[in-house]
Amino acid sequence: TQLLEQSPQFLSIQEGENLTVYCNSSSVFSSLQWYRQEPGEGPVLLVTVVTGGEVKKLKRLTFQFGDARKDSSLHITAAQPGDTGLYLCAGTNAGKSTFGDGTTLTVKP
Amino acid sequence: EAEVAQSPRYKITEKSQAVAFWCDPISGHATLYWYRQILGQGPELLVQFQDESVVDDSQLPKDRFSAERLKGVDSTLKIQPAELGDSAMYLCASSRRGAGSHEQYFGPGTRLTVT
Numbered sequence: 001t002q003l004l005e006q007s008p009q010f011l012s013i014q015e016g017e018n019l020t021v022y023c024n025s026s027s028v029f030s031s032l033q034w035y036r037q038e039p040g041e042g043p044v045l046l047v048t049v050v051t052g053g054e055v056k057k058l059k060r061l062t063f064q065f066g067d068a069r070k071d072s073s074l075h076i077t078a079a080q081p082g083d084t085g086l087y088l089c090a091g092t093n094a095g096k097s098t099f100g101d102g103t104t105l106t107v108k109p
Numbered sequence: 110e111a112e113v114a115q116s117p118r119y120k121i122t123e124k125s126q127a128v129a130f131w132c133d134p135i136s137g138h139a140t141l142y143w144y145r146q147i148l149g150q151g152p153e154l155l156v157q158f159q160d161e162s163v164v165d166d167s168q169l170p171k172d173r174f175s176a177e178r179l180k181g182v183d184s185t186l187k188i189q190p191a192e193l194g195d196s197a198m199y200l201c202a203s204s205r206r207g208a209g210s211h212e213q214y215f216g217p218g219t220r221l222t223v224t
Contacts, residue, residue: 004151031211042113042200042215043152088151092211095140096165099151 003027004091004100012106016078021103023089024071030093032072034063037086037102079107111135113216115201121222127189130219134183134203140210143176143186144200146218152200158184191223 004025013019023032031050035043047056049065049072056063060083062075076083084107090097114133122128134141140159144152155174157165161181169176173192178184188195198220202213 033212035215040218040220042202042218045212045214048212090151090213095210096154096157097211097213099153101149101151 004089004098006087006089006100006103008103009101010104010106012108013079015080015107015109017107018075018077019079019105020073020075021087021105022071022073023091023100025091026070027091027093028069029091030069031091032065032069033090033092033097034072034074035088035090037088038084043086043088076105079105081107081109083107113201113203113214115216115219117219118217119220119222121224122191124193124223125190127187128191128221129185129187130199130201130221132184132186132201132216134201135214137205138203138214139181139206140204141178141184142202142204142213143184144202146198146200148197155186188221191221193223196221196223 007022033048034046037043047063052067052069054065060077064073086102086104088099088102090099116131142157143155145155146152155169156176158178161178174188176186198218200215200218202215204210204213
């Protein structure tokens with residue numbers, strides 16, 4: 001069983017602060033996806049990372065894949081209330097994805 | 110922009126009743142997934158189809174759950190009989206064949222409440 005652990009489980013910050021959330025596993029993945037999910041909705045794909053050490057930026061969001069392809073981080077600069085949501089990571093091998101339990105982020109105005 | 114459609118969005122049913130959910134994936138997506146998501150947890154895969162064939166149903170409780178994708182397009186997930194512990198969000202997702210197949214696109218989900 002390939003398990004993904006996400007930390008912290010909950011994070012509450014003020015608008016304008018920076019934050020980093022983590023996704024860790026003992027398994028190697030061929031790719032890793034980050035999704036954001038709002039209450040009552042399905043997850044929305046943010047990014048896919050494939051290469052060890054890869055860094056991708058999406059506006060104020062920076063995603064990094066660990067060198068060994070076992071872990072990943074998501075850094076948000078100058079968080080805004082619109083960033084509030086559940087951030088899920090998913091590790092993929094052979095067409096099958098395993099999801100972590102997510103980090104619930106609340107950004108207060 | 111193409112989206113995954115699911116219906117109904119909400120369903121309340123009594124335990125021991127039958128319930129069915131429908132999913133229409135993005136046109137041309139070969140792979141279709143059904144997930145169950147309990148509040149506070151990540152999605153858990155129930156069944157994965159490649160075209161009309163099941164490729165993974167190892168976590169599907171087959172005594173009460175069934176899924177089909179007869180023509181390789183839309184899909185139905187059924188629960189009979191429903192139990193209190195089945196209350197959850199049921200998510201459908203689809204992905205392309207080949208390159209990009211690891212990127213899943215989710216529907217809005219069906220929130221099931223069993224009373």
